[in-house]
Amino acid sequence: MTTFLLVPGLYLGGWAWEAVAAELTAKGHRAVPVTLPGLGERxxxxxxxxxxxEHADAVAELLDAQEPGVVLVAHSYGIFPSVAAVDRHPEKVARLVIVDTGTPxxxxxxxxxxxHLLEAADGPVLRVPTxxxxxxxxxxxxEERYLRLITPHPLRTVTDPVELTGAWLKVPTTGVxxxxxxxxxxxxxxxxATGxxxxxxxxxPGVTFFELPTGHYPMLSTPVELAEVLVGAAAGEGRSLLGD
Structure with a gap:
């Protein structure tokens, strides 16, 4: 059994991972969808x-509460607090899975x-998409559920810089x-190739990749396929950058 910690992107709460979490649970794993401070039901x-x-602290606290061997899954914006948390607790994480984004x-x-995100700034938050x-x-x-459940996103979480020591670089990663x-x-x-x-x-070595024929929200558009990819990533599967 693998524990998957599922961190969402902008405007989303743990609700966005419900279908993926159900698939992972059905496969015998433990799934922990994360709702970051100020979002979703918070x-x-x-x-x-x-x-x-505050977002990095929330992910780090959840990591600290788990046994070693966590697969930390970060979607989009979620990579910022997630990589900061992994940087503090690399010993807790077996693999960092990065869903449709890069690393800071x-x-x-x-x-x-x-x-361009600043165009949505409205006082202390980013306005929700339409x-x-x-x-x-x-x-x-x-999409109807998305529009019903998304919440404004705290502005400072996208304007504050992330501070990293580089410890996270030792953790195996998978890009989706x-x-x-x-x-x-x-x-x-x-x-x-840019160097x-x-x-x-x-x-x-140990860095793998998967491709999904869908858009930026695979937890909503292709949850079954995403869950399969996450299980494969946890097992070290996937393609290497230069190997094929």
Whole structure:
């Protein structure tokens, strides 16, 4: 049995992982969907007082409460608090699975990489989206649930820089690329070919990759397939960057 800690992206709570968690549980594993401070059922918390450190603390506390061998799954924005937590507790994590996003460098904020997010700033929060692009392949019923359950996202979590020691780099990782959103093994190979130090880890032993023919929200569009990928990732399966 593997424990999967499931960290969501912007605007989402642990509810976004319900279908994936059910699939993992049916396969005999333990799934722990995470709702970060100020989001989901915790949306009543003071958004102005919640920054990236509070989100990183929340993930780190959950990690600290588990036995070693956790597979930490981070979707999109979730990689920022997740990589900060892994950096503190690398001994707890058997594998970091990165769903349709990259990894930050120390000192970077989410808006460093995605400055357009500031267009949604409304006081201490980011306003919720009005819908999902059809390219993401989310079924109508799931999109309706998404729009009903998403909550404004604390602004400081995307403007605060992440501080890392580099300890997380020793943890095996798996990238899950969602092809309809533009990320793929081909893109990763092109990034690695630039020779930029931040992409060196992509080709290291133990780093694997999967591709899913869906958009940026595979937990909503293809939960069964995503659960299968997560189980495979936990077993060290997947393609290497340069091996095929």
């Amino acid at each position: 949306a009543g918390e003071d958004a102005a007082g919640i920054g990236l450190a 460098e120390t000192g970077e904020a989410v808006v460093t990489l995605m400055p 819908g999902l692009d059809p390219v993401h392949g989310v079924p109508e019923a799931e 690329f969602c092809l309809a959103n533009g990320l793929s093994l081909e893109v990763a190979r092109a990034l690695y 930029a130090p931040r992409f060196a880890k992509l080709a290291e």
